[in-house]
Amino acid sequence: MTSLVRYLAADVLRGQRFLAPLLVFLGVLGMLFSSDAGQPLEAYSGSSALLYPVCAWMAVVVATSEDAVRREITVVSAGGWSRVLGAVAVVAVLFAVAMAVLAAVWPVVTNPHPYTFTEFLVGLGAHTAVALLGVGVGLLFARPVFDAIGRTVLAVFSVVVLTYPLGRVTPLGWVLDALGHNQVSLSVLWAAVVGAVLVAGAVVLGVRRA
Template sequence: MTALVRYLAVDLLRSQRYLPPLLLHCAVLGMMFSGDAGEALFAYAGSCALVYPVAAWLGVVVATTEDPTQRAVTAVTAGGWGRVASAQALLGALGTVVLAVLATLWPVFTNPHPYTAGVVGLGFAAHLVCGLTGLAVGMLCSRPVIVRTGPSLLAVVAVVALTYKAGRGTPVGAMLGGLAQQDLAALPFAAGAAVLLVVVAAAVAWRLGPRRA
């Protein structure tokens, strides 16, 4: 599995398709934390709202870096569609960790308010929950679930927009509401739900991959 993740990572880095979401992420973080963003947990609410759609975009990129023919060859070589879907989810999760680390540490060095180790830990966990939820959305809205690029992008935008409207009924809403009120009691539930969504997305890709190759 490690070799397969490494292969997919090299292919992703070579394609440079990860750059637009990463650069957008850094640019918005730079603007968001260029001045006083408020108390630590409240400031993290804004960057968590950013991580979610960026991670969804990254999920689409990871899922579509290989064209269908190349993905079919990879599946045969790697030993099945399930292994490819799992490696894709792991690679997306690694990318999400990078986004979460950037969003967590950026205000520590730029925001004038103090950040304790406990606050930073909670902030990282909240960013990771939002990022993994976004990753699952991106995977569920791209190949092999939605084959065409246009409908895929529209689906991602629609799901992200509806998520913000859903309030605390989603992992992202629970984290944003909790950060705004400085109460992250829902963190364990939200984290479990986010991980489950990624597992479901990988399982759906595994089941649909052979049929739409």
């Protein structure tokens, strides 16, 4: 599994399609914290809202880094779709967690309001939870669930756009509500659990659809 994860990660980096979501993420993050972004946890709500769609986008990039023929070869070489999709999920989560860490550290350096270690940990947990939710949504509609990239993009875009107006009905809403009110809440932990379940469910669904 380790060698498969390394191969897929190297393939994503070599293809450079990851640069588009990464540059969007860095650009918007820079704008969010170019001035006083507010109290520590409130400031984290903006970067968390940004991280969700970016991680969904990055998950689609990871899941579709190989064309159909190369992916079939990888599946045969790896011993089945379950191993490949498991490795895809690991790579997507690694990318997402790296961005979550960056998003949690960025305002500590740039925001004029001082951060306590507890606030940083809450922010890191919130970003990780949101990142997992994004990865889960991205993988849920990627290959082999949907073979056509157009259908994948449309489905992921629709789910992401519809998530925001639903507010506290969704796990993302739980996180943003807690951060927006400058509160430490167990809802962040539950959102992380939902995100992890969503990622695992996307892998299981993909194996069944393969």
